[in-house]
Amino acid sequence: MKKFVLGSASVIALAISAPAFGQSVSNVDQAGNSNAATVTQTGTNDSDIDQTGDNNTATVEQETFGAFGASGNNADIIQTGNFNTATAEQENGVPGSIANQATITQNGDGTSTGEANTAIARQSGNDNTTTIDQGVAGLGTGNSNTADTRQTGSANMIDVAQINDGAAATLRQTGEGNTSISSQGRPNAASTTSGQELVVFQNGADNTSDIDQRGSGNYASVFQSGERNTSTIRQPGADNNIGVELASIGVNQVGADNTSTVTQGANNGLVNVNQTGDELTSTVTQTGRANNSVASVNQSGTRNTSTILQDAPPPPTGPGREMTANLTQSGSDNVSDITQTNTLGAPAVSGNFASVTQSGTFQTSTVEQDGHENDATVNQSNTGNESEVVQTGNANFAEVTQSGSDSTSTISQQSNESWARVNQAASNSSSSITQTANGQNALVLQGGSDQTAVIRQSAGAGVLGIIGGDLPDSGISWARIEQTAAGSGNSSTIDQEGLSNFALTRQVGNRNSSTILQDGNANLLGIFQSGDDNRSNVTQSGLRTNFSNLSFLANVGVQQTGDRNQSDVVQTGDYLDTAFVGNIENTFRVLQSGDDNTSTIDQSGLNPEARLLQAGNFNTSDIDQAGTENRAFVDQIGSGNSSFVDQLDPAGVNNFADVDQTGDDGLSEVLQTGSNNTATLAQGGSDNESFITQAGTGNTATVTQGSMMNVSTIDQNGIGNSAIVSQGM
Template sequence: MKKLLFLTASAAALATAGPALAQSQDSVIFQDGDDNAATVEQDGNENLSDVNQDGDNNTATVDQDTNPPGSESFSVPANTSDINQTGDYNTATVDQDNDNAAGSTNAVTINQNGDGTSALEANVADASQSGDGNTTTIDQGAAALATGNSNAATTSQSGRNNTIDLAQINDGASADVSQDGTGNTSTSSQGRNNAANTTTSQELFVVQTGTGNTSDVDQRGSENFASVNQTGNDNMSTINQPGFDNDIGDPVGLVSVGVNQIGDDNESTVTQSANFGLVTVDQIGNNLTSSVFQTGRANNSVADVDQSGTFNTSTITQTASPPPVGPGRQMTAEVTQGGTMNESVITQTNTLGAPPISNNLAMVNQSGSMNFSEISQDGHENTADVTQSGSNGDSLVDQTGDSHTATVTQTGSFDMSTVTQTGTGNTSTVTQGN
């Protein structure tokens, strides 16, 4: 049996649909004007809710529950909720529960477009799903350039093979993404960096717990902040921030993590296109890998990776160029690894254009087994400090211009060290073991 509810409302109206058991239901609501509220409750399978609101200060709330006690079984145990809001200071909330073990997917789509100029006019989206194979899509302003300021989104999923796709194109947007389970995927996009409409000050927090989860973050514009925290096995995180004054980490006390992974088969890639930089990656345990690139002019750089046992690897590249040739700015890179297959490659540069700044510093601290480290620096106040401890050793330090220093300490087994320094401050100390 199918039940259809079709409502049209305007100005200061309240529309309510539900609840009913064991039947397929369609609810379609149109509201035009300000201060409207729509509430939809659906129990059962194959339900559809479609809420459309045009105006300011509207609220839409949808609650869909698949297979509640007493409901009959349907061939397609899936609910769908679509909310479309145009205007400012609107709120959309969706809660879907899918407890059919073999069930198909539930789907949430929230589209919000506004043209407000302050946080007081921001739109808010909140979606929560439990079960397997669910999909959440939240789009705040991506369809147009008049997108409002400071929109906020919160979305959470628990279960297996769920997907979150989040897009926010406005100044001051913030989002919290949470997934708990296996094989979940989160794709988050914030901001834009075209010259005429550059966005600033986005914040994104992603937390994933479980196995085989993937997070992909792309933040455009400037002064953005991203934090990804993954706990479990086979997780992967990618963060891309082309812009300036972007942070992955905690320069201003927002959180204590910038990518944090705990578990097996970890992997993390961060790409920033320089300017005010800063990256922190913290991986704990097993196949670990991290790559950080900071690139163009390398501005205020800094990268910090702290891994721990087993197959470690880390690559940090910091680069520079123009004016002839380079700034380089502050740089710094520190890697601390812990036992087994270690490797670390750090490359910094300046290419010897007259200061602006380049304080190069690179430290690596590896610990036991197949160690290898390669540090290349280029110009100004270079320093490099490599400490390896025990087993197959190897270390290459190549510094080129200005105030050099290199200290390498290796302790035990196949130690070997090559240090190359040219023009100005040189100093080199290598201590090896037995």
């Protein structure tokens, strides 16, 4: 055994070489400044170096010499002071050898970078342990300390604890089953230390990295390559970064079955996670006030799962502002969950943003946002896609694009300034958008079979939002569903309640069905259906339900082309021309062409107007109107036509009915009761029948019928009646 005790000296260098291959024990004590101690040992050894003072250097080398392995070594270095450097190197490459242990403790209290301490540890072999402690608990000093560790082998452990500001640590492990535990900052003092940096490199399988950083302005980065690696990072302070400086990566995992967990508190947190491989899992939690927090996760592989939670407390402590979440997943069986909450309150500048991109199979994405200026974007591609976006409060926008099969998308906004857009190109698709109040917009486009889209809006915009043109002004609440791409099994429902609503449905192909219910003011409507088993139901209630001066309505107010078409329309509304100029009326238009068409219109209000054109096959039309200045236009062209117009008084005034039937089995009945009634009918072609009954002031009836089995009956009761019937022609 050799023991050296040295007193103070300005510069003293001590070198101990112990090639004896038994057990060697070295104990070195140095007091003063600029001391240097170097211990070299081979075999199973213990080395203890204690240095008190500044600018000291301690080096312990425990290594293999020839056939003699360095195993079971202990190196313990304690330095008290500033600008000290400690180095421990242990080599253990002999199978079955005993694990080495290196411990470096530096109790510096320097206040600047020039007074920082440095700890370096190198270990090779298995089951080795490195422990580094830097800083002085309870002091606001001990800044800018540096730790650098490397381990090669399996089942090794690194434990680094750095107290105080500006510390930097780099931990490297190569092998399997290694563990890295790192702590920077003072415990229970989340906001009083700052500017720490920590980088961990692990290469191998079943490795674990655990990082705990206290305080503000900290930076952490983890690189793991291999399988079943786990990374955990906790930063409870403000202005922390996880990534950015190293290729924008905070956690980089390459391999299978890797797991990453990141927790940040307070403001200005930044997280980047990059995972490549199979069975990957990433969890990012940003809490506290969470102002200006950014979380980015990129996963590539199969069965990926990612969860991002950004959460700030409600007022008066909150709200959190400017939260951003970005997620990209590529592979199969991906699941993504992004939640941004507790952001409501003043000031209204919480610009939350969430973006999810998933490519692969079985993707599922859920985004929840709560608070000002929300924005969510989800893009999923191919097979088994599901997306749900929930936004609450203020200028919300959500866009979901899903291309593939089995797609389902649900967007709920509860809401201010809301806008939602869904684009699904694909089989078995279903989309539901629910918006409540304020300036709502919704758009669903679906292509390919079995689509179902439901949009519900309740109260939005003002009556003055409609300014004309083919579509309403962008300030209006409106909903639009289009299902195309050759179709099959399409169904569309739009339910709107409130002011200035606009609804459009277009369906092409196979088993189409559409229902629009609007309750409110200044409602507009359009339904297009083309091909196969089409059915349309429209119910509108309120003021100014349709506007005939819009070129949009000149063409569309239910249009059906082909096969078993049916249309039911009920409008109840009034027209007051206080805010609009031109020919503005409650009106409706149905055009049906081809096969088994049936249409029924029931209108009640001040200025209803109904227009119907049916061309071809089994057409039947029934129009009932009650109110002031009622009008009805019916044109039927082609076989089996029947038309019934009854304008149901009450109290009549200026009723008008015009029915024109051309060809085949036509029958028309017009009954009008009220003032200034006029009925005109022209029928051409076989089996024609016409019945007109008018009661009340200034009636006129004109009937013209072409050949074959014509029957006409006119019954008029009241003042100024005139009837003209021409048959056979």
